[in-house]
Amino acid sequence: MRIIVSEDIKNICPVFVGSCITATVCNTSYSDALWEEIKETCRIIKERFTLDAVKEIPAIAATREIYKICGKDPSRYRPAAEALMRRVIQGKSLYQCDTLVDLTNMASMISGYSLGAFDSDKFRGDTLVLGIGRAGEPYEGIGRGMLNISGLPVYRDSEGGVGTPTSDSERTKVGLETSHLTVLVNGYDGNESHISETSELIIRLLKQYCNAGNADYYIYKCNKG
Numbered sequence: 001m002r003i004i005v006s007e008d009i010k011n012i013c014p015v016f017v018g019s020c021i022t023a024t025v026c027n028t029s030y031s032d033a034l035w036e037e038i039k040e041t042c043r044i045i046k047e048r049f050t051l052d053a054v055k056e057i058p059a060i061a062a063t064r065e066i067y068k069i070c071g072k073d074p075s076r077y078r079p080a081a082e083a084l085m086r087r088v089i090q091g092k093s094l095y096q097c098d099t100l101v102d103l104t105n106m107a108s109m110i111s112g113y114s115l116g117a118f119d120s121d122k123f124r125g126d127t128l129v130l131g132i133g134r135a136g137e138p139y140e141g142i143g144r145g146m147l148n149i150s151g152l153p154v155y156r157d158s159e160g161g162v163g164t165p166t167s168d169s170e171r172t173k174v175g176l177e178t179s180h181l182t183v184l185v186n187g188y189d190g191n192e193s194h195i196s197e198t199s200e201l202i203i204r205l206l207k208q209y210c211n212a213g214n215a216d217y218y219i220y221k222c223n224k225g
Contacts, residue, residue: 001123001182003220006131009153010222012069013062015190018130019199021183022120023206023215027176028099034209035096038106042088045109054085059112062189063165070132072151079165080105080114100174103205104183111198113185114165116155120180122172125158128184133161141167155184181206192219 003020010016055061060082064074078086084105087094096102104117133139133149139161141147147167155163162172165186174181183202187195199217206212 001120002127003155003184004127004129005220005222006129008132009130012132013066013188013190014222015188016130016222017187017190017192017195018220019185019187019195019217020220021181021185021199021202021206021215021217023181023203023210023212024179025100025181025206025210025212027174027178027210029176030096031099031102031209034099034103034106034205038094038102041106041109042094045085045088046091049085049089051086051089054082054089057112058189058191059187059194060085063114063186066153066188067151067165070151070153077148077152077166080167081108081112081165082114083166084109098174098176099209100178100181103209104202107198107202107205110201111185111194113187113195113198115202116163116168116182116184116186117174118162118168118172118182118184119174119178120182121178123157123162123182128155128157128162130155133164137161139164140170142170142173143167153186153188181210181212192221195219 063079067074133152135150139149152164203215
């Protein structure tokens with residue numbers, strides 16, 4: 001999958017760095033071992049952070065700033081990483097979906113990056129373009145119904161939007177049948193080393209819990225658009 005960073009994103013976030021992770025996987029409905037790791041991650045988050053402090057995590061703060069620049073209220077349309085961490089700090093249980101989604105959510109909380117996890121076989125075409133959502137653009141978020149993505153960063157394939165930092169699309173979501181996975185890490189903070197560390201974490205989790213094969217990633221940037 002080729003990824004292009006649009007001029008719209010380059011203009012508002014010239015430091016943007018992303019990572020595209022691909023792997024063959026075997027998804028499961030639940031993993032006891034993974035959830036032990038998730039519970040420990042939640043415990044650490046609850047001990048270390050307050051609700052206000054979460055907004056200052058560099059990866060989250062940078063994503064929130066991009067929302068503001070684009071005219072989107074990040075307190076109404078929260079980046080996924082922030083929303084997950086807030087649930088934990090508030091003492092709410094995390095949603096249990098399936099192993100691929102659950103491990104991606106954990107990696108998002110650990111890194112502060114809002115990650116996109118997609119069934120690669122559901123993409124249309126061979127290119128994703130990262131741009132900004134337009135008024136009236138149709139987009140069905142996972143479990144959210146039709147979502148107003150105007151002013152949100154959005155990846156589009158040849159058919160339309162597939163992922164935003166707030167919610168991925170129903171059309172390309174992963175499921176138990178997913179065998180080819182794509183995960184996108186979005187670094188609006190421009191921290192390439194942290195992006196790489198996060199990518200390596202995700203690959204470790206995929207190998208450990210989803211029997212991943214051919215797992216690899218590459219970095220893409222604004223200046224390589």
